[in-house]
Amino acid sequence: MKTAKTLNIAIVGTGNLATHLAKALAQTEHRLLQVLSREKARAAQLAKPLSAEGIDSISALSPELDMVILALTDSALKSKYIAQFPKDLIICHTSGSVSMRVLKSHKNHGIFYPLQTFSKQKALDFSRIPICLEASDNTVLTKLKLVAESLSSTIYEINSKQRKALHLAAVFACNFTNLMYDISHDLLSDAHLEFEILRPLILETAQKVQNHYPFEVQTGPAVRNDHKVIGAHKKRLDNNPDLQEIYMMLTHEINKDNEEL
């Protein structure tokens, strides 16, 4: 039964985040009523198993809705499109890098930014995903919190400026980290070694910083300032100038930190 604390929600989008979010919301006390996508079939494919409705136009939005969550790519978050949504709705987006101003056509608006890397390939426990909130006013913030707290045990209130810094930090901590994994994969592959051999090290490296700060647990030739090993590594990368430059630049960055301590 719907109470003042139960919100009726529609999700716009069918991408990775929309999919994970819709599935997680369907498990809460809130009601996922609709999924909106330009392609009705994709909307229905996501909505149906969750007892929601798949729709393909704003005009089909239910009058019972309290909130619409735009789980779209940054480039799809256009203010002209957003302005077409009914004005009495709370409207949110989920982007780390798009300003809240894009939502200003609506009096009640906010940001609902789950800080995680979403892939189709992997199921996720939403309860451990930090959700970052920002809202046009305190009444909206309270409602966003109701939804966020039903999904996750970690909620942060951060402003747009902080959110942009966070998004950039996440590119380093996630996207560039995955690139480091990928480079190591290629180096192993060249030596006829399986990626499997590095998986425990990768996991331990991430686990270490769960209870420590990264600068406390830095290891390796760069932090030891081990010129012999660094020189040997540099030489090994002679046939790959891009990687060699990355190696030397990151080594320098670690060294620099070290000298500052």
Next chain:
Amino acid sequence: MKTAKTLNIAIVGTGNLATHLAKALAQTEHRLLQVLSREKARAAQLAKPLSAEGIDSISALSPELDMVILALTDSALKSKYIAQFPKDLIICHTSGSVSMRVLKSHKNHGIFYPLQTFSKQKALDFSRIPICLEASDNTVLTKLKLVAESLSSTIYEINSKQRKALHLAAVFACNFTNLMYDISHDLLSDAHLEFEILRPLILETAQKVQNHYPFEVQTGPAVRNDHKVIGAHKKRLDNNPDLQEIYMMLTHEINKDNEEL
């Protein structure tokens, strides 16, 4: 009781790896007899709680020993020093980057390279650490395997060339990854945000590649070729040219991979 399958072992060194290895060996069917260090007090500090003896010179090595494991820094692995050990011993080192040739003073020698990042701050479950072996002959290899299998469930036989490639790969997968964490820490700190907010993302990023290859799960603006976000990030880093250069170079590297697919 000692059998043909039980080895008497001494560890040389008292650093992070020596400490973790000594503690783990003391739990196996093999016998850690001695810890050797230039500083007798440090040797005793590690050895005593493990019912072993702390010594400070090669002449004090027990005649009952079968194997000596040199858990030393690369620069301490000098062939002149190693040649002073009794010639009937199996002698091994634990380095990812030093050639096996440094041990050639001894007929029976090998490499015992645990692939993990060892910090004093954090206890480790040795059973999940891959141990990479190489030996002067099959008899020695069999003995190294006896020791390795008593410690870990994952053993690899790899040659010196592969080991060097692996060590370089580990620098990317561990040391440079930790640098990415550290950079994200600093970016958050500048925005008055706690590192805590990124910890779940860091863990998930590492967990993702436990069952997938990194190139399968790459996310972020670089792989999407999202010029708008990349441009905004670049601008944010205007006041830090080193970080800006790192950002652009790693973005280019991800992009390049993407174009190759």
